[in-house]
Amino acid sequence: MLAAVAVPVIAQSQFFDVPFVPTPQVVVDEMLRVAAVGPRDVVYDLGSGDGRIVITAARKFGAQAVGVELDGDLIYQSEESAREADVVGLVKFLQQDFFKTDFSQATVITMYLLPGVMKRLRERMLQLKPGTRLVAHDFDFEDWRPDRKTTIRKNVFLWIVPAHVAGKWRVRAGVPGGEHTFDMELRQKYQELDGFARFDALPGGLWETRIEGDRISFxxxxSRDRENEATLYFEGRVGVDAMDGDLVRSVGNQQARFKWRAAKV
Ligand SMILES: C[S@@+](CC[C@H](N)C(=O)[O-])C[C@H]1O[C@@H](n2cnc3c(N)ncnc32)[C@H](O)[C@@H]1O
Known part of the structure; x- marks a missing residue:
């Protein structure tokens, strides 16, 4: 564990927020696999050390990758390794503080940092584009539960930045015979979602609420027809103060598909 390593593997002339301790190569591979990195991704490694995550993302996964590192010697070493690995066109190393770096263009962010540093970064991570994947080695974001965790020699955590949907919504749903409008209130803590809907006159349940990136379902x-209640399965995409998608109306094994949309109120 990082916290248990008293002396960094390679002595650093200066101490930054986290000492340099490299992630073992199989764990680097696992981190990038868990985040499903591919050629369309832009990976940022915060505190990129000797550049191994950045170079692996480019060489083995075909991604563009950026390393952010304060230590000039490690930047130099990373650039040398990138040349040797023949990935210079795909990678970039920035000698700067990740607390002052704009990483909003990242589709994947990798981290091997200390718990206090993870905690300081958490709020910024939550403001990233919904769907951004965050993958960390060893340390997590405390009460922000990971969407996935694997352990192959070391713990690897994955989070998918959720869209922010807490609040009141007016939903217009296609149903047989026309459109039905109802109000819904969502409560959200990270990717955990619940709430209630007023589908007919009475406030009723909202079930199986889920959010993953910008994909929502509930x-x-x-029960307007007591003899013939229907289950409405909503799935959609969240935009700015709006969401829309398809719903499947099921009664027994009979299903019909309709459109729905919602606006923030
Ligand atoms: C534990 S090492 C991880 C290295 C690499 N990401 C890996 O997993 O192999 C953390 C790195 O973060 C760098 N670092 C610490 N604080 C930083 C900061 N505020 N901005 C940029 N780099 C920082 C350190 O110099 C060190 O190389």
Whole structure:
């Protein structure tokens, strides 16, 4: 564990927020696999050390990758290794403080940092574009539960930045015979979501609420016809103060598909 390493593997002339301790190569591979990195990704490694995560993202996964590192010697070493690995066109190393770096262009962010540093970064991570994947070695974001965790020699955590949907929404849903409008309130803590809907006159349940990046899903029961209640499975995409998608209306094994949209109120 990083915290247990008293002396960095390579002595640093200066101490920054986290000492240099490299991630073992199989764990680097696992981090990038768990985040499903591919050629369309832009990976940022915060505190990139000797550049191994950045170079692996380019060489083995075909991604563009950026390392952010304060230590000039490590930047130099990373650039040498990138030349040797023949990935100079895909990678970039910035000698700067990741607390002052704009990494909003990243689709994937990798981290091997200390708990206090993770905590300081958490709020910024939550403001990133929904769907951005965050992957960390060893340390997590405390009460922000990871979407996935694997352990192959070391713990690897994955989070998918959720869209922010807490608040009141007016939903217009296609149903047989026209459009039905109802109000819904969502409560959110990170990617954990619940709430209630007023589908008919009475406030009712909102079931199976989930958010992953900008994809939302939930279920409402249409009990306007007491003899023939229907389950409405909503799935959609969240935009700015709006969401829309498809819903499947099910009664027994009969299903019909409709459109829905919602606006923030
Ligand atoms: C534990 S090492 C991880 C190295 C690499 N990411 C890996 O997993 O192999 C953390 C690195 O963060 C760098 N670092 C610490 N604080 C930093 C800061 N504020 N900005 C940029 N780099 C920083 C350190 O110099 C060190 O190389």
């Amino acid at each position: 279920v409402v029961v249409d």
